[in-house]
Amino acid sequence: MLSRRKLLKSLGVSALSLSALPSFSNSWSDTSPLADPQDPAFWKSVRDQFMLSKDSVFFNTGTVGVMPKAVVDKMVEHTHMMATHVADWAYKDDNKEQFISGYNNLLPIRTKVAKLLNCEVGEIAMTDNVTNGMSYIANGITLQPGDEILTTDQEHGGGQSSWKVKEKRFGAVFKTVAIGKPITSSSEVYDTIIKALTPKTKVLMLSHMISGTGSILPVKEICAEARKRGIFTVLDGAQTIGHIKVDLKDIGCDAYVGCFHKWMGAPTGTGFMFVKSNLIKDLWTTVASYRWDDHADEGFRFTQRGTGNFAILLALEVALDFHFQLGPDNVYQRIKFLGDRLRTGLRQNKKVKIFSAKEEAMSAGITLYTIEGLTGTQIQDAYWAKAKMRPRSQGDVYGVRHSTHIFNSTEEIDRALKIVNELSAS
Numbered sequence: 001m002l003s004r005r006k007l008l009k010s011l012g013v014s015a016l017s018l019s020a021l022p023s024f025s026n027s028w029s030d031t032s033p034l035a036d037p038q039d040p041a042f043w044k045s046v047r048d049q050f051m052l053s054k055d056s057v058f059f060n061t062g063t064v065g066v067m068p069k070a071v072v073d074k075m076v077e078h079t080h081m082m083a084t085h086v087a088d089w090a091y092k093d094d095n096k097e098q099f100i101s102g103y104n105n106l107l108p109i110r111t112k113v114a115k116l117l118n119c120e121v122g123e124i125a126m127t128d129n130v131t132n133g134m135s136y137i138a139n140g141i142t143l144q145p146g147d148e149i150l151t152t153d154q155e156h157g158g159g160q161s162s163w164k165v166k167e168k169r170f171g172a173v174f175k176t177v178a179i180g181k182p183i184t185s186s187s188e189v190y191d192t193i194i195k196a197l198t199p200k201t202k203v204l205m206l207s208h209m210i211s212g213t214g215s216i217l218p219v220k221e222i223c224a225e226a227r228k229r230g231i232f233t234v235l236d237g238a239q240t241i242g243h244i245k246v247d248l249k250d251i252g253c254d255a256y257v258g259c260f261h262k263w264m265g266a267p268t269g270t271g272f273m274f275v276k277s278n279l280i281k282d283l284w285t286t287v288a289s290y291r292w293d294d295h296a297d298e299g300f301r302f303t304q305r306g307t308g309n310f311a312i313l314l315a316l317e318v319a320l321d322f323h324f325q326l327g328p329d330n331v332y333q334r335i336k337f338l339g340d341r342l343r344t345g346l347r348q349n350k351k352v353k354i355f356s357a358k359e360e361a362m363s364a365g366i367t368l369y370t371i372e373g374l375t376g377t378q379i380q381d382a383y384w385a386k387a388k389m390r391p392r393s394q395g396d397v398y399g400v401r402h403s404t405h406i407f408n409s410t411e412e413i414d415r416a417l418k419i420v421n422e423l424s425a426s
Ligand SMILES: Cc1ncc(COP(=O)(O)O)c(C=O)c1O
Pocket: 062, 063, 128, 129, 130, 131, 132, 156, 157, 158, 159, 207, 209, 210, 211, 236, 237, 238, 239, 259, 271
């Protein structure tokens, strides 16, 4: 595969210098050179771009990701610049000067985010995380008493709580529908969610990928049906960005929130909010500054939210470049390959129960499983004691959530499976 050599070369095997790389044209709609998801030499060269200690193994990207070295370097470089050269700041042009964020329209970064997600730049606002993106949306729309908000029984607190505020404060009705753990199939979960809609449903809020189980919901089909019924659809993409394909034009949702500090490998405190151009103009601003009522650039209206840290945004831009350089499809294929390897191995063990969706196509890099007779904490602690591996406990019933990412290797997965077999035999 010529592509391997080309990609290796463009990544620079030891020290990635993104400023030296060509401008990035890859996106989901472009064709990135294909890397072999099983090629050990290629993925080792990718692993070498991370500072992550080789003494331990990280399987918890579902909580927080790992930054490539180039991302850390950018953050440090900018922090250094602030501390040494802040007097250079002449206050001439908020959109050019990069000393504090919160007043700059962040067009170059928002443009890259829009390219990643296939939407318009004016539809993208930068946020700190998923929780405040979802809060901006829930606070920004008007609901009447009795209007229903529907979501699933497996939503993260950061995705659903702003809608509970809507219930308590304004008399809207917050409803959940049980979707099964594990989910059986995409057609069954589609039917379950659609059947739970009523003539009073005004908002449908769903995780694109369920946080606990990693199950990918058939959001395109669900949003199409909701649209026919005039329901506002908003998706929580905390687990999808930098992980699976997110094409907002194709999905057709009205709003989407996500973060970059998990699968994209950006610094903590980086996220975004998308609202369709015909709807964002009517969304009230929650965090208001000078631009609160300036509709020339809707995304900027929400991005302008007071003094923030430019270092993390510039480092986010490097993380996006790294992702484009590697090719979003290559990233997904590698994550999926490792996730599949883990699930295939787990299925061989009769004492393991998997709570991720039964339909394999609904899973990628997150697997939720337990071992008969053990709690999640016991499994988590045993992984650490035996091999300094770090998946995350999900409590007494559901065992551990095990995330696989591009810095993981097949050897790490095989070693994890060996530990599961040892634990189930004892
Ligand atoms: C599905 C989902 N929604 C929301 C959140 C909260 O994200 P953040 O901490 O970026 O606000 C998470 C975090 O794990 C999540 O998995």
